[in-house]
Amino acid sequence: GENVEQHPSTLSVQEGDSAVIKCTYSDSASNYFPWYKQELGKGPQLIIDIRSNVGEKKDQRIAVTLNKTAKHFSLHITETQPEDSAVYFCAAFYYGQNFVFGPGTRLSVLP
Amino acid sequence: GAGVSQSPRYKVTKRGQDVALRCDPISGHVSLYWYRQALGQGPEFLTYFNYEAQQDKSGLPNDRFSAERPEGSISTLTIQRTEQRDSAMYRCASSTQGHANTGELFFGEGSRLTVL
Numbered sequence: 001g002e003n004v005e006q007h008p009s010t011l012s013v014q015e016g017d018s019a020v021i022k023c024t025y026s027d028s029a030s031n032y033f034p035w036y037k038q039e040l041g042k043g044p045q046l047i048i049d050i051r052s053n054v055g056e057k058k059d060q061r062i063a064v065t066l067n068k069t070a071k072h073f074s075l076h077i078t079e080t081q082p083e084d085s086a087v088y089f090c091a092a093f094y095y096g097q098n099f100v101f102g103p104g105t106r107l108s109v110l111p
Numbered sequence: 112g113a114g115v116s117q118s119p120r121y122k123v124t125k126r127g128q129d130v131a132l133r134c135d136p137i138s139g140h141v142s143l144y145w146y147r148q149a150l151g152q153g154p155e156f157l158t159y160f161n162y163e164a165q166q167d168k169s170g171l172p173n174d175r176f177s178a179e180r181p182e183g184s185i186s187t188l189t190i191q192r193t194e195q196r197d198s199a200m201y202r203c204a205s206s207t208q209g210h211a212n213t214g215e216l217f218f219g220e221g222s223r224l225t226v227l
Contacts, residue, residue, distance in 0.1 A: 006153075034215070043115070043202055043218030044154065089153050098144070098167060099216065101153035 002027040004092050006102030013080050014110050021105045023090035024072040030092040033066060033073045038087045038104075047088075048075070080109045113137065115219035117203050123225045124193055132188045132222045136205030143186050144204045144216065145178055154202055154218075160186060193226045200224075 003026040013019045023033075031052035036044035050057045050064045050073065057064050061080075066073040077084055090102040116135040124130050136143050142161055146154035156170040162183040171177070175193075180186040190197055202221045208214035 004153075036216075036218075041220070043204075043220050044216075045218070046215045049215075091153075098156045098159060098170070099154075100156070103153050104151070 002030060002092050002097055002100040004090060004100050004102040006090055006105055008105060009103065010106045010108070012108045012110060015080060015082060017080055019077045019080055019084070019107055019109075021075045021088055021090070021107070022072060023074070023092075023102050024070075025092040025100075026071070027092070027094070027097065028068075028071065029094045029097070032093040033064070034091050034093075034099075035062075035064060035075050036089045036091065036101075038089065040086075044089055077107075080107075082109050082111055085109045115203055115205050115217050117201075117219035117222050119222055120220065121223050121225075123227065125227050126194060127192055129189065129191045130193055130224060132190075132201050132203075132224070134186045134188070134203030134205075134219060136184065136186070136203070137207075137217055138184075140205035140207050140217070142206040142208065142214075143180055144206070145186070145188050146202045146204065146218075148200045148202055148221070150200075157188070157201075190224075193224075195226045198224055198226045 006023045034049035037047045038044040063076045087104045091099045093099045118133045144159040145157040148154045158168040158178050160180040175191045178188045200221045204216040204218045206214045
């Protein structure tokens with residue numbers, strides 16, 4: 001089955017700096033890669049996703065890149081703000097395989 | 112509200128008791144998923160439904176765990192003869208699309224189960 005690894009497990013950045021979180025997956029059949037943000041006491045919420053037919057997708061301050069050959073994808077957050085502090089989860093999916101989530105990255109944006 | 116609703120939010124039970132966790136998905140959502148999330152970990156898949164049909168239950172840890180969605184809307188996850196290792200946050204998620212198409216998962220706030 002699919003296995004998703006995520007690094008780093010914790011990340012601290014200064015406000016205004018960029019943050020990058022990386023994930024690798026094992027099953028080359030995976031073709032959908034969402035990123036979820038989980039704030040304290042709440043359920044995960046989708047912030048951006050990418051499908052295997054594109055290499056990069058951007059939405060304001062967040063972007064995701066995908067390298068299918070290397071089987072890894074990354075979340076990039078620019079101009080970080082205190083409200084970006086949360087736990088971020090990546091996931092991999094293809095039809096016939098359920099969403100497999102990474103272990104999460106706790107991001108702290110320091111003022 | 113319009114989101115995924117789970118109840119109870121907190122459940123404390125004694126070892127050996129049965130518990131039932133309820134999920135009320137967003138109206139009209141076809142797919143419903145159950146996940147278990149240990150502290151500091153990502154959601155771990157348990158089972159999922161398309162309408163009332165349980166499509167995959169491969170993530171259920173053992174036969175003490177079962178789930179149903181009899182009318183294709185509300186779902187119940189039941190854990191029989193609870194053990195301390197069952198203590199975790201149980202999260203429900205629903206999606207507007209069937210499993211054949213990827214789509215955003217909308218998560219509930221979870222039911223935190225503590226088995227003493």
